[in-house]
């Protein structure tokens with residue numbers, strides 16, 4: 001990929017779950033990647049974002065830093081999630097504009113879609129209704145990055161794109177039960193159920209909600225492709241387009257871990273949005289790509305990684 005050879009890139013959140021996969025792909029493609037660390041550059045302060053880009057002079061900025069997590073952390077830290085993501089997004093885009101960055105890539109979320117739409121979520125329906133209560137604090141902040149890119153394109157000719165990511169899973173995720181998304185949570189629960197020979201494992205909700213699960217390395221590939229090829233102001237969905245119920249996810253994770261006990265459904269815990277599946281037809285065309293990893297293979301790889309890195313993975317927030 002000649003496009004990336006010696007390209008100067010800053011990846012915020014580049015030491016995190018998704019960001020580290022993006023950084024690996026960019027470095028393999030020949031880019032010069034800088035990963036700002038929070039102790040040196042805290043993007044909640046505009047001056048830190050400006051200093052970072054003045055020092056690094058990036059041609060491309062990929063904003064993958066976020067304070068995020070699954071359904072539970074949105075119930076217990078909704079304010080921190082709101083403030084940090086909103087301010088970081090606004091600051092990083094403003095600093096990228098001031099530094100004349102050639103391309104800005106905002107990492108968004110499927111939580112930005114209206115929470116009560118029927119069918120698969122299409123980019124043209126992004127503004128068609130209210131967000132689901134369980135994630136509105138997170139989804140709206142990310143959506144504001146798309147608004148900022150739209151406004152900056154109009155006023156300053158700023159080349160910012162916005163990618164809408166579905167639920168991710170894979171090595172390096174948060175496996176902390178308070179923070180994790182469902183796939184990582186179930187990997188941990190079923191691995192521990194098997195190691196401890198537990199007769200039952202608790203899974204939240206009713207099992208009926210439907211989600212889409214994208215393997216983190218596939219997502220990183222899509223981001224790198226979009227950073228190179230996609231220049232449209234309309235946000236772009238990034239996913240598999242495949243819906244899986246939480247019950248099916250639990251069964252697939254049981255099979256990937258070899259756990260043979262029973263599932264106990266805890267319906268005191270929230271189900272969240274009923275259905276979240278992205279329509280990925282624009283993605284397939286724009287990136288000439290679709291996600292290669294099916295859920296079972298991705299979970300098997302994730303379980304292998306988790307077993308080999310359990311102690312360290314469990315310590316991560």
Ligand code: GDP
Nearest residue numbers: 070071180181182185203204205209270271272
């Ligand atoms: P969401 O996609 O924003 O709703 O976030 P999650 O990935 O956290 O949750 C997805 C669905 O999985 C919800 O219906 C949860 O109730 C369900 N779920 C089942 N067991 C768990 C669990 O142990 N942890 C989490 N986070 N979700 C779970």
